[in-house]
Structure formats: C-alpha cells, structure tokens
Amino acid sequence: MSIRLFLALIILADFIFLLYGISTLSISYKEAVIFYDTNGFLHYLVRLSTSIFGQNDYALRLPFVLFHLASIPLFYQISSFFLRRDTDRLLSVVVFILLPGVVSSALLVNSASVVIFFTLLFIYLFLRKKENLYSLLLPLLVFIDNSFSILYLGLFAYSLYVKNRYLMILSAMMYLISLYMYGFGVHGKPRGFFLDTFGAYSLIFSPLIFLYFFYTMYRILIKGKKSILWFISFTALIYSILISFRQRIVIEDYAPFVVISIPLMLGEFLKSYRTRLPQLRKWHRLFFSLVFGFLIINFLATYFNQLFYRYIDNPKKHFAYKYHIAKELSRALKQRGVKEIKTDDEKLKKRLKFYGITSSDNLKLVENNSFADPKSVTISYINYPIISYSVTKVNK
Secondary structure, three states, X not given: OOHHHHHHHHHHHHHHHHHHHXXXXXXXXXXXXXXXXXXOHHHHHHHHHHHHHOOOHHHHHXXXXXXXXXXXXXXXXXXXXXXXXXHHHHHHHHHHHHOHHHHHHHHOOOOHHHHHHHHHHHHHHHHOOOHHHHHHHHHHHOOOOOOHHHHHHHHHHHHHHHOOHHHHHHHHHHHHHHHHHHOOOOOOOOOOOHHHHHHXXXXXXXXXXXXXXXXXXXXXXXXXOXXXXXXXXXXXXXXXXXXXXXXXXXXXXXXXXXHOOHHHHHHHHHHHHHOOOHHHOHHHHHHHHHHHHHHXXXXXXXXXXXXXXXXXXXXXXXXXXXXXXXXXXXXXXXXXXXXXXXXXXXXXXXXXXXXXXXXXXXXXXXXXXXXXXXXXXXXXXXXXXXXXXXXXXXXX
C-alpha cells in the first residue's frame, strides 16, 4: 500500500472521528459570543459557514475541521525535511492528530486550527524556498489573529541567527504592526502563573510528551541543529513562560506554535533509538509505548467523554459540561412545542438562541433536578440523567 493511500486513510479516519465528536457537542457560551457579539475573523468565518449550510453544529464547526484536515498534508510534507523515512513521517502525523490540543482545536470554535494551518503553510513555503508566496502570506496573517505576533517574533529570532536580512526586516515590521493593532497584552498586577502554564501545556500535549518536548527544545538549544521550526516553537515556549511570571496567559495564543514541533521531537527520539544496539533499546520502547498508550486513551476520552458522567457526583464539574446540554435541551423543548422561553441563566439563554429557542415572557425554564418527574425536561447521556428543568408559566 502506498504512503499516499496510508495518509489518505489516516485523514479519512480522523474526519470520521471529528464528525462523531461534533454530534456530541453543543455550542458553548464562549462560542455563542463569537457567533453573535464579535466582529473578528472567527465571527465572519462561522457566519459564512452557517449561512451556507444552515445554523447547526456541523456548519458551526466545519471551517475548523477543514483547516485541521488541510493541515495534515502540510504537516506530512514539512516532516519530510526532518524525518528521512516515510514511515517516520506517517508516525509524526499520527502523533500530531492524537494530541489533545490538536483534537480540541479541530472541534471547537477557536483560532488554534486556523493558526496551525497558516503557520504550517508558511513553513512549507519557506522550506520550499517560495519567497514570493510567503512574502505575501506573512502580511495577511496579521489581519487573521493576534497570536501571529509570536510567529513574527520567532521568525525575527531565526533571521538573526541565519543572517537573513530580508526576513529580519519583514518579520520585524509585521511584529510591530501586530503590536500596534492588538497591543502588547500585559495587564494587571504581577502574579505568578508559571505552574498554570506548565499544566496547560501538559493538557495540550499529554504530560509525557510535554516533558519530552521541553527536553527536545533544550537539547537542540545546547547542541542541536536550530531550524526555523525549532525557533518558532522555542520562541512560543519561552515567551509564554516569561509572560506567565506576571499574568495568566491565553494558552490558545501559544499552543499552535508548540504542537507543530512533533517532527523535531520524533527525530530526536528515533535518532537516540536507532543509534543503540537492539538489546539496549528496552527503555525507549517502554517510553514510546507509554506515550502512545496515553495518547490513545486521551484521544478516546475526548470523543467519548460523556461516559464519565456516571462517575462524577456533580455533572457540572465534567471537563466538557460547558459544551453539552444546550442542543439536547432545545430539542426537548421543541418536542413540547416550546420555541420561546425565559431563563435567568444568561449564558444558557444565548446558547439556546443558536438552536432557535428565543426569549419569552410567558414561559420560564427553571432547573429542578427532579429526574423522576415526568413533567420535567430531563437531559440524559447514555441513559444516565444529567440535569432536569421544569417549564412553568410566568405569573404577571
């Protein structure tokens, strides 16, 4: 079977999982705010998609799925500059797809999948020496998202290192323009969030991979070959750590630039593995088995997270609770002929609006958790009740 066919099957399998993941999600309050109240790139992107395919979860999340899927061939091509064997490049792609942060970027309304795609596109054009194309791309990125300032900073550091005067001037100009447009982003009283940042990176990578990412960045810093990919990832890591000494960072601004370092990590691991005699590779095989095992577990836990409700006393503490309930609640209300209702929960109100449940002065939605009451609207996952509401008339 050819490598291209393997890659196509990987992309197809990923797409099927993503479609299933979308079916389990409801719009969150943060996503509803992007859909209704903002005017940035994400807002117009989801508005365009829903205007074409209808106002539903698949249309809402389709642009981010497509950006993610388009990133995979680019990621494979970029891996070819750092990994010699085709099988190694495919393994790099699989690890990339399985990363918790990459999965969430593809499923949720956020800028991460967009930033990952355009960053990979730039790197691909740069490595292919397409100067005219990447020179046009870089200025456009500043209008898409503020986090590209990290890319500009990393490119500036790289251009200084390799003495590329053209890239140095271009990246410096774009970095300054980005700061002018979006600000520096430092605010509030200085507080240490260093451990929070490390915890966030551990969730994005999974703990063992993050530790190896940190090791890889350090090892290349000391004695490895410093590529443009390393400079981008290392700059994002250092910048985020420095900022976290003062304030809590928005991890989505930095994560896209660190997850793309998988070819560097895999290259370091395979080089260490293959330079050892077969009888001395036991610890490498154990480490790889643990890492891959944890990735598979995290991947499945992300897609089948509703199973965890059975083991949580308070459903609202479920890590994905804010992406649940609203769609099922709107469907249950419509089955009762209710399309307008009042609720004191402003966040739920905005979420229900996406599914066609508007505000009303006649009926009120009240949480009651009376699961046994047949008059209540009960939301269940896998036949396990999560939350219950009553619909009452408003006394005027």
